Amino acid sequence: MAYTLGIDIGTYETKGVLVDESGTIHAQAARGHKMLVPHPGWAEHRPEEDWWGDFVFICQTLLGESRVDPADIKAVACSAIGPCMLPVDAHGAPLMNAVLYGVDGRAEAEVRELTDRIGEDTIITRGGNALTSQSVGPKILWLKRNRPEIFANTAYILTSTSFLVQRLTGQAVIDHYTAANFSPLYDVATQSWTDDLADGILPLDKLPRLLWSNEIAGQITPKAAEATGLAVGTPVTAGTIDAAAEALSVGADQPGDMMMMYGSTIFIILRAQSQVSDPRIWYAPWLFEGEHASMAGLATSGTLTHWFRDQLARDLDPADAFPVLAKEAAASPPGANGLLMLPYFSGERTPIHDTLAKGALFGLNLTHTRGDMYRALIEGIAYGTRHVTDTFAELGQSPTRLLAVGGGTKNELWVQATSDITGIDQIVCEKTTGASYGDAFLAALAVGLVARGDIAKWNPAERTVTAQAAPIYDTSYDLFRRLYEQTKDIAAEIM
Template sequence: MAYTLGIDIGTYETKGVLVDETGTVHGQAARGHQMLVPRPGWAEHRPEEDWWGDFAHVSQTLVKDSGIDPADIKAVACSAIGPCMLPVDATGTPLMNGVLYGVDGRAEAEVNELTDRIGEDTIIARCGNALTSQSVGPKILWLKQHRPEIYAETAHILTSTSFLVQRLTGEVVIDHYTAANFSPLYDVTTQSWTDDLADDILPLTKLPRLLWSNEIAGHITPAAAAETGLAAGTPVTAGTIDAAAEALSVGVDHPGDMMMMYGSTIFIILRTQTRAADPRIWYAPWLFEGEHASMAGLATSGTLTHWFRDQVARDLDVAEAFPILAEEAAGSPPGANGLLMLPYFSGERTPIHDINAKGAVFGLNLTHTRGDIYRALIEGIAHGTRHVTDTFAELGQSPTRLLAVGGGTKNALWLQATSDITGIDQIVCKKTVGASYGDAFLAALAVGVVERNDIANWNPAQHTVPASPRAEYDTAHTLFRRLYEQTKDIAQELG
């Protein structure tokens, strides 16, 4: 039997899975970590402890607990939160904490500077995406302007997955899907690095070598084998961002397939026939050469439910809090007794791209309960999600099939509210392991153990959450959109 290993580094937890060639899971392991917020609008991870330390721990645990001979593990693939920005020196040693994806908005000034200088239309035409807090290029420019001593020592700029692959193999690589987030340094028309648009951000020699996600980046070194319990010489793929691996895990493989990932954030990937260019959404080449995808993401989703539990439900035991809160929210009617919540607790990504957007609960009176507020929170995330799906519809990119995945799929209230508010049925697959399962499939694909269509057998559909559209939700969505528009100037002044 041939086995493959997949490990994913999430915002708050690392998960790994050991899978055989039929998709049967032979081991799972996890390890938690924290997202650091050193100041408002910033978000970081410690690369040694949270990325490589977690990977090594989870890998060792899987090999030890499964009893599987490491020599029988035919390939390894990893994914991680992204796109991140990590400067490393010539030895591959991190020079600072990893700067996280769009939830980190420290480079707002650099986003504006580059957009003004290059022009948004040019950036979208060449890079496929407007510059936002999700873009890595402005964060590299921030590094140059605000941490010149670190910039001067930088040999390479890595992202989270690149860092793991470099530790495993010694190779400095990045997959095209991730690289497309390095705007304005990646040209989607040629699928290569470019300094045509801004030659003062970083020498291109300091960017990783480009690969497709199903290509082998290198092989596990003896040093990495000693730390991970894996066999030296085991092939390692280029890997990708966690959301793409999660999409693969539930069978997003054909144009019209959409994944909705319920995690720390809501992240959406839609496989498309051709490249879409619109500043409200993101574009990237898909994991495989010649294919396309459009993406969108909220800034806070699962993170917001954790905030609510920790700040508003301190009387509840942590292990029991979410089921109790869901029960309380279920006692509140659709519309949460007239409450609206803007879920912009870390600004917002798509489709408004407003780092200064603020969270808000509107409509409170003395009759409202904690259950009403928690329901309004869930519905606020769902309204933010509808704003995205409505944007896709305006671009002629409505999904033909929507597959839901992630830890939030265990929250029936959240799933149903999302179906009802967006008006889209959601399919939940049998396995909700997530990105690490997609990594294991990608590893198997890279070494020829499986074919692409085998994912339907690995992870078949289990049930559907049908949409039951409600007039009150349509009204609430209109008010939700108006509430943001009528308060964004105040949010901007609050800073």
């Protein structure tokens, strides 16, 4: 039997699966970690403990539980949150905590400066994306200005997946899908690194080598084999960002397919026919040469449900709190008895790109219950999601089918509210394991064990969540949009 290994590093949890060539999962494991918030608007991980430490733990657990001979594992693929910014020295050692993706807004001043200097139209034309908190280029400039001693010792700027692949193979590589988020250092037309838009941010030889996600980056080194238990010489793919692997796991791989990932954040990927560049959304080459994707993401989604549980449901056992909260929310009618929540607890990414946006619970009176508040939270996330899907529609990019994935799909209230508010049906596949399962498929694809279309056999559709009309949602959505517009100036002044 031939096996592949997939491991994904998420914002709060690492997951891994060991899968055979038919798609059967023989072992799976998970391990939690924390997102550090050392300063309002910042978000960090510890690369040694949260990334490599988790990776090693998951490898050892999967091998121990499955008793599979490491020699029978034909390939390894990993994915992780991204795009992140991590400076490492010449030995690959991290020089600081990793700066996370768009939930970290520390480089707001650099985003504005580079946009003003280069021009937004030029940035979008050359890089495919406007500069936002999701962009790595401004964060590198922030590093250069604010941590000059670290910058001086930097041999490479890696992202999360690059760091793992380097630990496994000794090779500093990055996939094109992730690299497109390094704007203004990546040119989408030539699909190569460039410094002609912003010379002086970083020497290009400090960026990883570009590969496609199904290409082999290298092989497991003796040192990595000793740490993980994997066999020396096992092929390792270039990998990708978690959301892309998540899309692959449910077969959102054909033009017109849209993946909606219910995780710590809502993340959306649309497989597009061609490049779609608009400052409200993101663009990247897809995982395979010659293909395209458009992306969008909220800043806080599942993270908000955890915040609510920890702060407003302390009377409940944390292990059982979410089913209780869901039952309370289900007793509240659509529209949450007039409550509105802005879910911008870490600013917001698409489509408003406002790092200074704030969360709000509006419309409270003495009759409201915790169930009303929790329902308003769920609906607020769904309104934010509709803002994204409406933006895609305005760009002529409505999906032909939408596939939902991620741990949040187990929250029936959330998924149903999202369909009802967006008006879009959602397909939920048999396996909602997510990115790690997509990684295992990508590894199998890279070494020729499967063809791309085989994902439909690995993970067939299980159910469809059908949108149900609720007229109050159109009214509430309009109020949601107006609430943000009428309070954003105040939010920007609150420190």
